[in-house]
Amino acid sequence: MILRRSPAFASLLALLILGGCAVGPDYQRPDAPVAQAWKTEAGWQASNPRDDELKGAWWKIFDDAELNALQEQALKNGQTMVIAQARVDQARAQANVANSSFFPRIGAQAGTARNRTSADRPLSNYNTPNTSVIQNDFNAAFTVSYELDLFGRVRRQAEGAGATAQQAQADFENTRLVLTAELAADYLVLRQTDAEIDVLQQTLGAQTKALDFISARHELGAASGLDLNQQQGLTAATQTQLTLLRDQRARYQNAIATLVGVPAPDFKLPVNLAVTTVPAISLTAPAALLERRPDIATAERAMAAANAQIGVARSAYFPSLGLSGLYGSDANQLSNLFSAPALLWSIGVSATQTIFDGGRTKANVDFAKAGYQQALGNYRQSVLVAMQEVQDGLNSDVALAQAITSAKVAADSADRSLGLSTDRYQSGITTNLEVVVAQQTFLNYKRQEVQLHGQRLVNTVKLIKALGGGWHAHE
Template sequence: MTTRRTLIALACALALAGCAVGPDYKKPQVDMPAAWAPEAPWRPMQPQDAAARGAWWERFGDAQLNALQEKALDGNQTLAIAAARLSQARAQLNVASAGQYPQVGINARAARQRISANRPLTNYNSPNYATVQNDFALGLNVSYELDLFGRVQRSVEGAAASAQQSAADFENTRLLLTAELASNYFNLRELDIELDVVVRAIALQRRALELATSRHDLGATSGLDVAQQQALLDSTLTQVDVLGKQRAQYEHAIATLTGTPAPAFSIAPSTAAIAFPEIPVGVPSDVLERRPDIASAERAMAAANAQIGVASAAFYPSFMLQPAYGVDSRNWGALFNAPSVLWSLGVSATQSLFDAGRLRAGVDFTKAGYEATVAAYRRTVLTAMQEVEDGITGIASLDRAYNQSQAAIASARRVLDLANSRYDGGVTPYLDVITAQQALLNSERQAAQLMGQRLLTSVFLFKALGGDWHERREGQPAPQAQAAAVVASE
């Protein structure tokens, strides 16, 4: 009867184990815009925070950039650090989850011992004697915390949220890595085009210097024309080294990002056109919700909320169920006989009665930490909206500016042709030709810089949107389901 009552009491305790103290997590609301300020093709749509981010850099159609990105994803050390952090977080989740199950152990003992004759008496009518005897024991013990107030449950919730946060941090590191590599690559290519413009301008200016020198030798012009053209050529030559230094720095940065020693890395110059990625109709105004930094901030809130429950559970008693079963005998042959059996079954409880406010301070600390993560989450969302807005307005402005720069180049070439013709006819001084040459050089370099800015702004927008901007496929899992799948995959 006593055993039955004990089992009933334990069953009731286990039934209460689902009651967890502390607040259940609810994601705070953040006001999101229905649409961005510019007109079509931007329009509202459903969130895509669970959509795959994809190899967004392939939209630029540059095979070398694609190869560099793959190399960076394989060899970048910052990404390797983030992967190790993710493995640690998943291992910590396994540690926390183990607390939901009984811990079973086995112990064995084999000893020969002498008992002191001078030990304290247990019976004054029977004197002690020194005894030498064997002691053989074999036992099985179980330890299980009855999670009546949800301390273990909240700990697992916090560890799961932290693991999901680490997964989001890994994705954010990957996104930042690929964006930084693309930015350095496009800066390098923009400098290649600028260098090509400068080299072509130098060739043109050398021919102009030869012409001015020939006309001076024939007495058709003064030495001032020759000096002016020489000064322009010298000024242009200095720009080659300046641009070359800047290009080398971007090349070295790309080497480090790909995990390659800078001295052993090089990228051949190229002036091939790079495609501007087209923005498809239907990119949603709330697509930024799938950004990994926002996902990380949201999971940080969930982890902080779970810690409130862990701290609150300390106000309540903790119960440990520790049954044991085994055998103990002084003779090896009788170890497994019925008289050698020993066992115990019971529950131990621990409750703090006075702690001078330590537990209350712990709860206040975790609540303040949660409020901090809420503010950080909202700040991250606001920053994301700012970055997306900057990206889409920047692309629209740079598109117009780049198109205008092409018209400016065409106009500058016509001016140079007219200036050469008028100078050959003796109508204008050579200063007009020099001015026209410099104007054409400036227009071509400005166009190259605008092209680079347009490419960099596209990269910035990809990063601001959290990756590629394709729509969710049929059967795409919900955000929480995908997050759970990431954690469960280990």
Template sequence: MINLPLPRSLPRRALAATLIGALLSACSTLPAYQRPSADIPAQYAGAVHTGAVQASDTPGWAQAAPADSTPRGPWWTIFNDPVLNELEARIDVSNQTVRKAVAQVQQARSMVDYQRAGFFPTITAGVAQDRYRTSQNVEGKSLAGKTVPDYSAGVSASWEPDLFGRVRDSVTGAQADAQASEADLEGVRLSMSADLAADYFSLRSLDTQKKLLDDSVNAYAAALKLLQQQLSNGAIDASAVAQATTQLEATRTQDTDIDVTRAQLQHAIATLIGEPASTFTLPPNGTAVTPPAIPIGVPSQLLERRPDIAAAERRVASANAQIGVAHAAFFPDLVLSASAGLESTFFAPWLSAPSLFWSLGPQLAGTLFDGGKRKATLHGATAQYDGAVADYRQSVLVAFQQVEDNLSALHSLADEAASQQRATTAADLSLRLTTNRFNAGAVSYLDVVTAQTIALTNQRIADQIAARQLESSVLLLKALGGTWGAEGEGAAGAI
């Protein structure tokens, strides 16, 4: 060990105080943090009935760590729709809600830098010039009754060693808050992209129904024209024409109503991608979309995938750090300060050595009595921690509820779709048979109208069930955290 001589200008007591402060800066009153426990089922109850693939090579429970800012990945590509992919790519660039969340992340990160600045000394400098006069009636002052100019310039520095971890705990809390904001950002991205996908598939469903109604209107108009000709020839009575006219106009009304709903969905999509509704158009596409099979993993992965769960867990960590800050308030503060400068009554000798002044010294101060303020702050921080734990566990419960809700919905909708397909097939067959019988003169046109109405209604119901299946698939992917593999692939761009 090499012994270095101490400078004579530095008092040994001051050096000892500095060294003790440096050693004590390693202390911390931060309680040891452990992630809150949460009850995790061994498997999803609804996965058994939906045909959704659940990972078999991963145990039902694993100690999952929330992935605070892990990008969710382009989960929408599982639907294999190029138009949807293009629209989703605009969310991260133009959606104003996402941009606000990005700004909130940047604000939280700046707070980390602000708290970290507490580790370093504060240095100030200033220059001043003033004139003052002391009352002439004040005894015992050599400057009584005189006007004195004063020129001064100086530098001062102060540093508070982090003896009991107050600054360190504040930094830890700010870092956890920043990570929570990053998870919030991913949650906003996930929510906006899911809303866009749901609106898009609803619009696609309306396009399918619109095509069906357009075809029906054309067919009904052709049938009405034929009936009107038959009426003029005296082959039928006017009731058949009236029935055909009623059916045609009612179908046209339904067709027009779809235009209203489609326009509203198109405007909603425009807002989501950050474009004025008046300048955005989405061409009709009546092609049916088949819901994909979604591998859903194991329940414990939900803790890693869900950004809202990750954000809730990080806020628990932040609340835990605030307990440490509240504990540190019970201990004294050590402040090391120094100042030096020049001061003179006359400007000419201002820069000379005799004008020099300086001061150096530590100050140790602690609160002896505050009426219970610090104790109340500690109790408040502990209560805030308990509340954050409850929020975390509630987030986990809600997440599993949403997964099970959509798994159950997909299961029921699959049964509905199969049953409705049988009904639609039967209705189409009934329509063909009834039309043939009408052409043969065996039944009236009212029977044809009834069969056509039943066939159209059943086809629309089938299309609506398919739309609900797509919506439930989107909501399931959202509930699973926006991904279906062990990790997100093709992650979205970071901030």
């Protein structure tokens, strides 16, 4: 068969070429409110880039094998990640649905029917009377349909679906970062609680010995009932604090169990009194947060998807054209279905254009524009919040480091005062009230020192999370 070029064929080719155009604005990432530099104290320095820059498994910076194992378990078995992955799979499937519109739809159809026509049906020819006919109808055909994307509606839809899929992937990374940060924070607080429990146990042991000593003296008449009651009250109060701390530890342990995908009754973390050193973190420039924070990437991809919807809405102002074709056969006997007389085919072009819709199209365009402005505001707000979180983390780290130094001095001084007060009481120079006050003061200062160290570790986790963990937009 020889195909001859015709004006209609040339027009169709021209329309296909015009399909490269797309209505609506092309997406460009807008400016964001980014600081020039962080406000930092001496000791902080930017990495640009450095070998010690945070990597994917950022929690390894704490050098804790147990924490590393828990993180791997959470990423593998945690239901939070299962849900996030399912959302990514859904978004990718939607993108594939949108991309399928670039290709023609080819189908096959077949059918059979047996029918009887009415002899009393309206006449189509007054010179020929109608008769009733009973006959079979067998048909089979291939169909083709294709929408010519002249004004980019399909392209904008695919562009938006692609951006949504990328948004879901960034959401997945953000979920991963939030999960690992929450697990690390819970684990470090649990270890802080272990240290506090150890302090209370040691203090309780010393207080119990003091109570035994005072009880013996009281029986001999060398100590008053007031001294005995004071020491009993202090020992009981310390026991109460110890009970509450053990309950708090159990709650953190249960929270960790849920994060790693294990039923809480079946999960147990042994006590670990090893002191975790606060790791050093290399800062990135403020502008790097746009590439390192997955939540910012999520907001930016949402903005790209919203921008594409403007083009989809505007495409309704223009006509839509479709190609359709059919090739098959239709016969009243199955044996004749594929014979030459039964052959049928059709090919056609259809066009639709809205003339009046009461402002519906304009309203849809306005709606899409407003959606983009909302996404733009969310994106810029995400950047501002990111800047705040990093700066808060930097400020808190400096304050906590200074507070830990002061708390250690206070605890050491209180320890020495407790020793002196105990010696003075045993020598009969002072009452037991001085010892009670010294014991309580030491316990408070020592617990404060432990708590501040734990808070600084947790603040480090928050700072790492604020810096985007080990994720990077180009990964």
